[in-house]
């Protein structure tokens with residue numbers, strides 16, 4: 415469940431770390447170890463191409479929602495050089511089209527998107543004491559990409575299917591790439607991006623990051639140094655800490671990992687780091703709040719363009735060059751350029767309404783609208799074939815069971831929480847009007863309309879608005895059945911009688 419991400423502060427077991435470190439130092443002299451190799455990154459269901467595309471879509475969104483420094487800036491040039499040095503340690507067959515950018519944000523943060531687009535806040539450069547610490551954060555982020563943690567998380571989310579499914583799934587059914595991102599633990603708010611890694615992912619990113627650092631001739635312990643620094647500072651890196659939960663014993667784990675590696679004389683601090691850091695202190699950096707405000711007003715789209723910070727898409731062309739540049743309109747269409755516009759006659763509901771038994775409920779449907787169970791999303795789609803592309807729906811109904819966002823919540827609260835979650839998975843989605851109380855098969859339910867951009871362009875190939883009617887029916891077992899009726903703004907009223915007939919037929 416990805417309702418409000420909470421920031422947890424985890425106590426540091428420093429005494430244990432110190433003790434372990436002593437034992438390891440003692441043992442180090444005896445062992446002659448072998449140089450470490452990067453582990454097998456695994457083989458998640460989401461293909462490398464899909465991950466790359468997804469990451470590029472999200473990177474395009476970053477350029478709309480945050481102030482990015484142009485690639486020509488001194489900080490970006492430096493981060494790119496440092497990034498290249500780290501990438502060089504990864505064997506080509508398991509590498510990604512990494513690219514590196516700097517965000518003009520005060521708070522300490524860095525994140526990497528699937529496929530390898532990495533963003534480092536200028537506050538991170540300002541806060542690092544030496545190049546190795548900065549390399550440490552970047553190697554950690556790079557390891558999330560290398561291990562494909564987002565793709566693996568998406569897989570885990572899909573396994574939750576059925577009534578225990580997650581809300582991200584419904585966004586997936588509706589919004590294509592944004593839902594997939596949400597399921598991968600990546601969500602956009604206004605001017606913020608939230609990534610969610612598990613503690614297991616964190617330990618692994620540290621362990622793999624340590625190997626990258628070692629191979630690039632940096633002391634892997636610098637990674638732990640920097641994470642400890644962020645924790646000590648508390649306030650300025652809350653987003654970073656919430657994205658990367660402390661697995662508990664970072665320093666001890668890294669010290670243990672490197673104990674048996676052949677001794678190495680690590681590179682001395684690079685004097686260029688100090689010069690870049692000094693320069694970074696003079697660059698205007700915005701607070702998270704200012705960035706959120708600017709994202710809402712469209713300030714960053716204009717300013718990035720003016721500054722020459724334009725997202726170029728995939729490095730060196732390749733298959734992903736169609737990814738959104740800063741000038742591309744809404745993100746949800748960038749992925750659907752290939753979706754043909756459906757004429758209303760193609761999606762028009764038949765007047766024959768057979769009943770369908772979905773297990774948790776029965777519902778009638780237009781005879782020409784097909785029922786598709788999506789095991790991955792844990793959802794059922796009832797839609798005309800031309801109204802669907804991949805797992806995105808432009809016309810039809812998506813039904814999904816989810817867990818209630820909290821105990822003892824009113825129908826209103828539950829519906830509001832679902833709306834909030836849907837909005838956080840789709841930056842274009844907005845609630846339209848108030849949440850109404852209705853009754854579905856005698857059960858109290860919440861009803862509200864939402865608006866977003868349809869995944870299907872209009873007949874002229876232009877983006878068009880979509881209307882979504884969300885009905886949330888809390889069940890006694892703590893689950894909530896979500897029903898979302900989807901149509902383009904243009905044809906919603908024509909579809910409404912069909913939607914109402916379907917809702918009126920629901921039997922639990």
Ligand SMILES: [Zn+2]
Nearest residue numbers: 611616619658
């Ligand atoms: Zn992490």
